[in-house]
Amino acid sequence: MKVLEAKFVKQFIRVCDNGYKKGWHERNGGNLSYRMKEEEIESVKEELNLNTEFKPIGAHVPSLKNEYFLVTGSGKYMMNVKDDPEDTICIIRVDETGDNYQICWGLVNGGRPTSELPSHLMNLEVVKLRTEGKYRIVYHCHATNIIALTFVLPLDTKVFTRELWEMATECPIVFPMGVGIVPWMVPGGEEIAIETSKLMKKYDAVIWAHHGIFCTGEDFDSTWGLIDTIEKSAEILVKVRSMANSKLQTITSENFKMLEKPFNVKLNKEVLD
Ligand code: 2HA
Ligand code: ZN
Numbered sequence: 001m002k003v004l005e006a007k008f009v010k011q012f013i014r015v016c017d018n019g020y021k022k023g024w025h026e027r028n029g030g031n032l033s034y035r036m037k038e039e040e041i042e043s044v045k046e047e048l049n050l051n052t053e054f055k056p057i058g059a060h061v062p063s064l065k066n067e068y069f070l071v072t073g074s075g076k077y078m079m080n081v082k083d084d085p086e087d088t089i090c091i092i093r094v095d096e097t098g099d100n101y102q103i104c105w106g107l108v109n110g111g112r113p114t115s116e117l118p119s120h121l122m123n124l125e126v127v128k129l130r131t132e133g134k135y136r137i138v139y140h141c142h143a144t145n146i147i148a149l150t151f152v153l154p155l156d157t158k159v160f161t162r163e164l165w166e167m168a169t170e171c172p173i174v175f176p177m178g179v180g181i182v183p184w185m186v187p188g189g190e191e192i193a194i195e196t197s198k199l200m201k202k203y204d205a206v207i208w209a210h211h212g213i214f215c216t217g218e219d220f221d222s223t224w225g226l227i228d229t230i231e232k233s234a235e236i237l238v239k240v241r242s243m244a245n246s247k248l249q250t251i252t253s254e255n256f257k258m259l260e261k262p263f264n265v266k267l268n269k270e271v272l273d
Pocket of ligand 1: 028029030031075115116140187188
């Protein structure tokens with residue numbers, strides 16, 4: 001099968017395009033990565049070139065050795081992925097040591113994988129281990145309302161999560177652990193990757209203050225649904241705070257606890273009073 005005919009590639013492209021349409025990917029902002037399944041690698045093998053040179057990842061990810069990933073390209077615009085996937089995305093393979101990668105498909109006009117490759121691969125490694133291989137996706141975008149909130153809310157998991165949960169009843173069900181928060185840091189390197197991946201041991205969503213958000217999940221729909229839910233909640237919070245200094249009523253801790261049984265979720269106790 002051709003790479004572009006594969007279902008996971010079509011789903012990947014759809015997330016890039018939907019994120020762009022949401023306004024989360026100005027210029028070359030944001031990036032997406034997907035750890036391919038055995039059968040998916042097998043299905044597109046005819047198009048994979050394994051004779052390309054290896055380059056350092058900028059991170060050590062031994063638990064991802066010999067695995068294949070579909071990732072967006074550095075400096076590429078999410079806006080263009082749908083019309084020109086071969087120019088804007090690529091399939092990479094991690095080597096035997098977990099220190100290097102090679103490009104096996106895509107980026108036909110040159111280039112390299114996302115500038116956030118260390119964060120993507122370190123996060124993908126952490127969540128692979130945490131979920132016994134279930135989680136395969138890491139998505140980074142510049143969701144507007146979430147970024148706005150990092151200027152007015154304390155950069156504290158408990159406060160941030162609590163405020164977001166209160167804005168929509170579905171929130172605690174969709175992200176029962178809450179959101180992790182990384183203070184402002186220089187993007188693109190190993191340092192921010194280490195801080196983010198520490199939080200990914202616990203949270204499916206990690207906010208980068210004054211920058212954006214990283215989300216992870218099992219498949220494209222659930223990862224998309226997670227960021228979409230968090231950003232929607234952030235938008236409501238921005239509206240509420242624009243209208244009034246305080247809330248007249250809200251969802252209480254008791255209310256949150258009442259959701260646990262019917263929805264079969266365990267909420268992060270640190271967030272409840
Ligand atoms: O430009 O979003 O964090 C891509 C990014 C870097
Ligand atoms: Zn970014």
